Amino acid sequence: MSEKGIEVIRTTTWSAGPGCHGGCGVLAYVKDGRLVKIEGDPEHPWNQGRLCSRCLAITQYLYHPDRLRHPLKRVGKRGEGKWQRISWHEAFDLIEKKMKGIREVYGAESMIFLQGTGRDIGGWISMLAYAYGSPNWVFGLSGLACYTPRLMVMWITQGDHCVADASQWLPQRYDDPDYQIPRCIMVWGQSLPASCPDGFFGHWIVDLMKRGSELVVIDPRCTWLASRAKIWLQIRPGTDAALALCFLNIIINEGLYDEEFVKKWTNAPFLVRVDDSKKKLLRESDLRGNGGQDNFVVWDMTTNQPRIWRSALAEYASPDVNPTCEGTYKITLANGEVARCKTVWTALKESVSEYSPEKVAEITWARPEKIVEAARFYAKSRPASLHWGLPIDTIPSTTPTAQAIAHLWCLTGNLDVPGGNVIARYPLDVVTYPFHSGAGMLSLPPEVHEKRIGTWKYGPLKDFRAWAHPDTVLEQIFTEDPYPIKGMWIQTANPIACTGLEPRKWDEALKKLDFVAVIDLFMTPTAMLADVVLPAATFLEKNSLKAWWVPLQAINKVLTVRECKTDIEINFELAKRFNPEFPWKSIEEMYDHILKPSGMTYKELGKKGWVLPPKGHPTAPYRRYEKGLLRPDKKPGFLTPSGKIELYSSWLEHWKLEPLPYYEEPPFSPISTPDLYKEYPLIMTTGRRSSAYFHSEHRMIPWLREIEPDPIIEIHPETAEQLGIKDGDLVWVENWLGKCRRKARVTPVVHPEIVMVTHGWWLPEKPGPEPSLFGVWEVNVNQLIPMGHTGKSGYGCPLKSILCKVYKTGGE
Amino acid sequence: MNDYALLVDYEYCTGCHACEVACKQEHRIPAKKPGGIKIIELIEELPGRKLDITYFPLLTRFCLFCAPRVKRGLLPACVKHCMAQCLKFGRAEELAKKTPRKRRAVLWAR
Ligand code: SF4
Ligand code: SF4
Ligand code: SF4
Numbered sequence: 001m002s003e004k005g006i007e008v009i010r011t012t013t014w015s016a017g018p019g020c021h022g023g024c025g026v027l028a029y030v031k032d033g034r035l036v037k038i039e040g041d042p043e044h045p046w047n048q049g050r051l052c053s054r055c056l057a058i059t060q061y062l063y064h065p066d067r068l069r070h071p072l073k074r075v076g077k078r079g080e081g082k083w084q085r086i087s088w089h090e091a092f093d094l095i096e097k098k099m100k101g102i103r104e105v106y107g108a109e110s111m112i113f114l115q116g117t118g119r120d121i122g123g124w125i126s127m128l129a130y131a132y133g134s135p136n137w138v139f140g141l142s143g144l145a146c147y148t149p150r151l152m153v154m155w156i157t158q159g160d161h162c163v164a165d166a167s168q169w170l171p172q173r174y175d176d177p178d179y180q181i182p183r184c185i186m187v188w189g190q191s192l193p194a195s196c197p198d199g200f201f202g203h204w205i206v207d208l209m210k211r212g213s214e215l216v217v218i219d220p221r222c223t224w225l226a227s228r229a230k231i232w233l234q235i236r237p238g239t240d241a242a243l244a245l246c247f248l249n250i251i252i253n254e255g256l257y258d259e260e261f262v263k264k265w266t267n268a269p270f271l272v273r274v275d276d277s278k279k280k281l282l283r284e285s286d287l288r289g290n291g292g293q294d295n296f297v298v299w300d301m302t303t304n305q306p307r308i309w310r311s312a313l314a315e316y317a318s319p320d321v322n323p324t325c326e327g328t329y330k331i332t333l334a335n336g337e338v339a340r341c342k343t344v345w346t347a348l349k350e351s352v353s354e355y356s357p358e359k360v361a362e363i364t365w366a367r368p369e370k371i372v373e374a375a376r377f378y379a380k381s382r383p384a385s386l387h388w389g390l391p392i393d394t395i396p397s398t399t400p401t402a403q404a405i406a407h408l409w410c411l412t413g414n415l416d417v418p419g420g421n422v423i424a425r426y427p428l429d430v431v432t433y434p435f436h437s438g439a440g441m442l443s444l445p446p447e448v449h450e451k452r453i454g455t456w457k458y459g460p461l462k463d464f465r466a467w468a469h470p471d472t473v474l475e476q477i478f479t480e481d482p483y484p485i486k487g488m489w490i491q492t493a494n495p496i497a498c499t500g501l502e503p504r505k506w507d508e509a510l511k512k513l514d515f516v517a518v519i520d521l522f523m524t525p526t527a528m529l530a531d532v533v534l535p536a537a538t539f540l541e542k543n544s545l546k547a548w549w550v551p552l553q554a555i556n557k558v559l560t561v562r563e564c565k566t567d568i569e570i571n572f573e574l575a576k577r578f579n580p581e582f583p584w585k586s587i588e589e590m591y592d593h594i595l596k597p598s599g600m601t602y603k604e605l606g607k608k609g610w611v612l613p614p615k616g617h618p619t620a621p622y623r624r625y626e627k628g629l630l631r632p633d634k635k636p637g638f639l640t641p642s643g644k645i646e647l648y649s650s651w652l653e654h655w656k657l658e659p660l661p662y663y664e665e666p667p668f669s670p671i672s673t674p675d676l677y678k679e680y681p682l683i684m685t686t687g688r689r690s691s692a693y694f695h696s697e698h699r700m701i702p703w704l705r706e707i708e709p710d711p712i713i714e715i716h717p718e719t720a721e722q723l724g725i726k727d728g729d730l731v732w733v734e735n736w737l738g739k740c741r742r743k744a745r746v747t748p749v750v751h752p753e754i755v756m757v758t759h760g761w762w763l764p765e766k767p768g769p770e771p772s773l774f775g776v777w778e779v780n781v782n783q784l785i786p787m788g789h790t791g792k793s794g795y796g797c798p799l800k801s802i803l804c805k806v807y808k809t810g811g812e
Numbered sequence: 813m814n815d816y817a818l819l820v821d822y823e824y825c826t827g828c829h830a831c832e833v834a835c836k837q838e839h840r841i842p843a844k845k846p847g848g849i850k851i852i853e854l855i856e857e858l859p860g861r862k863l864d865i866t867y868f869p870l871l872t873r874f875c876l877f878c879a880p881r882v883k884r885g886l887l888p889a890c891v892k893h894c895m896a897q898c899l900k901f902g903r904a905e906e907l908a909k910k911t912p913r914k915r916r917a918v919l920w921a922r
Binding site for chain 2: 037042049050051052053056057193202203206207209222223226227232234691692702704705706707748749
């Protein structure tokens with residue numbers, strides 16, 4: 001196309017548009033205020049000119065005839081699809097009046113603020129919730145099963161988050177002298193090239209494969225990556241913890257761990273009381289009355305005496321302590337009692353030793369010799385990197401599973417080393433998406449946070465991040481106990497089609513509320529149930545910034561589409577209306593405030609486009625624990641309660657959860673529920689990634705829909721033959737909770753005993769008004785998956801392992 | 813354009829379809845109309861339940877080798893955006909020399 005009259009504007013992808021967690025540098029070609037084309041920015045270190053199908057289809061997204069272009073007010077019954085166009089002024093007035101009414105009568109906590117996956121929304125919707133005064137900011141997927149569980153485990157174990165190192169922190173990327181290509185990359189449950197998860201551009205994995213990295217792939221499906229792997233372990237969904245524990249067993253008992261690192265940087269030498277019923281980390285306060293509750297005890301080999309580790313100072317209380325990692329010791333306590341204690345290392349070793357390759361092969365269905373080979377290859381490769389996916393969150397046993405996996409990089413010394421798992425912090429400490437309570441733009445007083453739903457049930461929920469508990473929220477809408485819920489603000493989330501399990505319950509819950517507002521880009525099945533619908537903008541229509549994980553980037557506004565507003569504009573306007581003391585006058589002033597730690601203003605960042613933290617900065621790699629860059633007191637060590645990597649977690653102990661990792665059978669499985677299994681003899685898993693779609697988005701985009709036209713079920717040829725199903729047949733997928741209709745794709749990529757049913761489906765081409773709701777009740781697989789089956793930590797849900805039967809339609 | 817060629821190292825093609833959409837965007841080809849490139853999927857069963865999954869980017873008879881872009885000194889849209897960077901464009905002779913000596917690589921010349 002001709003370049004005449006075309007302006008090229010640089011910006012960054014994040015959220016609506018490609019729908020993703022973003023990070024690509026793009027060049028937007030604009031003529032007369034209209035986007036004519038988008039291209040990848042070849043100068044951007046993240047994508048180096050590349051771009052995915054979802055982003056390349058953005059012209060069809062921006063100007064789609066079905067896109068919401070102005071605010072709508074419901075005039076018929078909920079779900080009837082009768083709308084009246086209103087102005088923004090009217091919309092804001094209406095919302096203000098309704099929500100202030102709820103606040104006055106029932107209290108601010110009666111209003112729920114619900115979002116979908118975390119993108120350029122989380123920071124702003126939480127700001128709105130707090131300006132309004134409600135602590136009930138929530139992500140709608142059961143058990144917060146999207147990254148929060150893994151983030152929590154990394155935070156309690158090593159004090160910081162980490163990701164696979166693909167040189168994303170370095171200006172010269174793979175050629176940077178500070179970088180090393182991982183010799184082994186373990187990809188645990190993710191089809192990386194189909195998505196850009198957790199701040200990671202999926203195709204970096206291909207860049208690394210070309211540069212010599214070899215793969216271990218753990219996946220129940222044979223993905224493209226699995227087919228290219230040195231070792232592929234095809235495991236039964238939800239048994240990941242057993243496999244990780246077996247890896248730990250092999251690595252520990254064959255001496256393949258980094259001994260020096262374990263002794264120096266982890267709490268392996270700490271003593272744990274193992275007398276019956278008193279299993280607990282030994283504290284200084286156990287040894288002497290005035291001793292510190294937070295100080296721990298080791299056995300010193302030089303003096304053959306217990307010695308104290310002072311957590312706050314991250315050092316031993318006496319000089320030249322040479323702690324042992326192994327053994328059982330008798331320690332006399334302050335009260336005269338003699339306590340039997342083991343080192344953390346001995347306790348860990350004993351507990352993982354139960355997981356032999358043979359036993360774990362039986363649990364996971366992987367072959368024992370392959371398990372051993374994979375463990376050895378990972379542990380012997382230096383550096384080795386581990387990339388884990390959402391399936392670690394979407395199982396009820398997520399906490400012990402994530403913990404067992406995180407121990408792998410800790411034990412092998414692959415944490416924060418080049419080509420290992422690099423500690424991931426917000427670049428230059430700029431936080432656009434608050435991961436911790438109170439780290440956002442506004443905060444709430446503690447007595448308000450106490451009302452955050454679910455905190456009274458789950459310790460991690462209370463102490464980590466600031467989410468309410470989705471399963472408990474849904475329950476509380478019906479029980480009104482301990483207080484009623486009257487309204488929901490739903491921003492770029494689609495619980496009826498995507499995040500909500502048992503979506504009929506969500507439908508019923510929304511209808512019970514006095515007020516529902518939905519902010520989205522298209523009319524969705526969820527938006528159909530709202531009282532007010534506001535049209536949101538794509539990333540091309542906004543000024544914003546992105547800071548997870550790297551680089552720190554500006555999102556520069558390229559154009560405007562009709563009356564659509566950005567999430568921040570909507571949230572900002574209402575936050576001011578709800579809180580007369582709201583501290584900022586303009587959005588830019590607020591961005592300047594957020595950017596303060598970087599020393600830049602928003603204008604300056606906009607000019608630069610993207611910035612990487614310089615070498616030596618606490619948010620730049622490597623080996624920060626040695627240099628005292630992780631802790632505010634500049635002492636070497638980690639930001640955990642003890643300053644060490646906590647293989648035996650004091651946080652889990654505090655929450656009365658098992659402090660060491662263990663395996664738990666999925667709640668619905670051939671083993672847990674043999675009676676159900678008789679009737680529903682296939683293991684159903686969901687959520688495999690698609691290059692065409694981001695979760696429930698993009699089904700209306702013609703260039704993308706032609707890539708994956710139908711809601712499908714993947715079924716193995718042998719199984720299909722037994723059931724008389726042929727490729728392309730329409731089938732019912734059914735269990736005790738419900739059913740959905742799918743097109744059969746007969747393919748050997750799945751295991752004969754497992755079916756994969758794709759998620760997030762609704763059919764924008766079908767009628768919106770009830771009972772159809774865009775065909776969502778025909779195709780939504782979540783109708784077969786229950787709410788309320790989170791793990792003991794409150795996290796996780798059975799998305800990856802449930803039971804079902806499959807039969808051809810027409811025969812019922 | 814006769815001496816140009818497109819090198820496909822399809823060992824690394826992930827089947828992500830970015831090239832297809834890049835081509836359609838560039839040449840304004842609507843959905844359901846054939847574009848210049850199409851990904852073919854081949855799944856073969858190997859012993860031990862392992863599979864060989866190969867994606868092959870096939871240039872169709874509608875591919876123009878992005879003549880208008882190339883004239884302006886730009887790379888073809890599919891090559892520029894290929895997520896696995898497994899497509900290369902250049903003079904046929906030079907690319908012939910650069911073609912890796914392996915099975916999963918082909919050179920499209922016209
Ligand atoms: S999904 Fe990945 S490739 Fe596509 S725009 Fe987002 S970050 Fe870029
Ligand atoms: S070279 Fe151009 S015309 Fe040919 S397939 Fe690629 S993008 Fe399409
Ligand atoms: S963009 Fe590249 S990797 Fe993706 S399908 Fe096309 S040729 Fe393959």
